[in-house]
Amino acid sequence: MTAPVFTRTDPALGEFALRPVDPAADAALLHSWVTHPKAVFWLMQDYDRAAVEKEFARIDADPFHDAFLGLHNGTPAFLMERYDPAHRELVGVHTAEPGDVGMHFLCAPTGTPVHGFTRAVITTVMEMLFADPANRRVVVEPDARNTGVHALNKAVGFEVRRTVSLPSKEAYLSTCTRDQFLATRGDHR
Template sequence: MSVVFQRADERLGEFALRTLDPAADAALLHTWVTHPKAAFWLMQDADEAAVVEEYRRIAEHPHHDAYLGLWRGSPAFLAERYDPAHVELVGLYDNQPGDVGMHFLCAPVGTPVHGFTRAVITTVMAWLFADPATRRVVVEPDVRNTAVHALNAAVGFEVVGPVAKPEKEALLSVCTRAQFQAAVTTVEGAQA
């Protein structure tokens, strides 16, 4: 399990992503994906074996990857990267060369840390754009997930519109490298 990306957040410190081990990380992931705050992750009723099966399926998929996010060296979030031409959005939108799909989930905590979720999505986006082949990041959260829509907008996503998926009505949004850099620069300038 190797670290694939690291980012230092000015306020909250070190964030990193490492490859996910479906079996070794299953117990931890199970507590995250079945927590009431993870309702939009659509795994509320999954048992630990189902979590292993889902993340093993992702690990074996040629167009889908999952990573465990670390904050100050401890597991704190989950990130998935996928090719929307082959996973999640096949035939549902105008796929462009360089599009990369993304999901992220913050671990449930007793005491929230101000700005943590924003730092996580910023880390995930910086990781995706660290690959020069990535031109746009594409997301498809549930239309009812207003909290994530606000976060997406804060890091530069532009709403394309609703998309009917088999499991949900999604709000398709895209973010170019320039949109992300402009959003992050604006926030960093405001914090200075």
């Protein structure tokens, strides 16, 4: 497997790391996640394993889109996508500024939720994105019906800018600057 490209330690939950998705090797695992009922907003409910592999191979080949498998203490536990909003997802509905980076994330379905885990995942994702000094603002476009992610986004500093119509959904275009993210952590570097 590919080595992690980013690692952080959460004082309460341990190590979180991200490595690039291997479309072929990770397809079965990702299929089980993106077709789960809790992943309905990923719009892959009817995909078979081959379709999931094809989708992540397409992302892997795209110079404006990346996918990462998130590990918690070495075990696959979440998925993150990074994209350039000037070229993907928001073209025509958002004028990307220099330093904008888009993001999606998904926690693996579990029968035994861990308190604070999803917050630790989004914190890891945001820290990875802001570890690149070129990234000045994270842009997301969650489905307007996804109330759980809206609360989580707000908790890490996102502000809803407006509702936008995308081909597959009505979405809340939201942004979070580095300073907004750091302010939610009491970390004003």
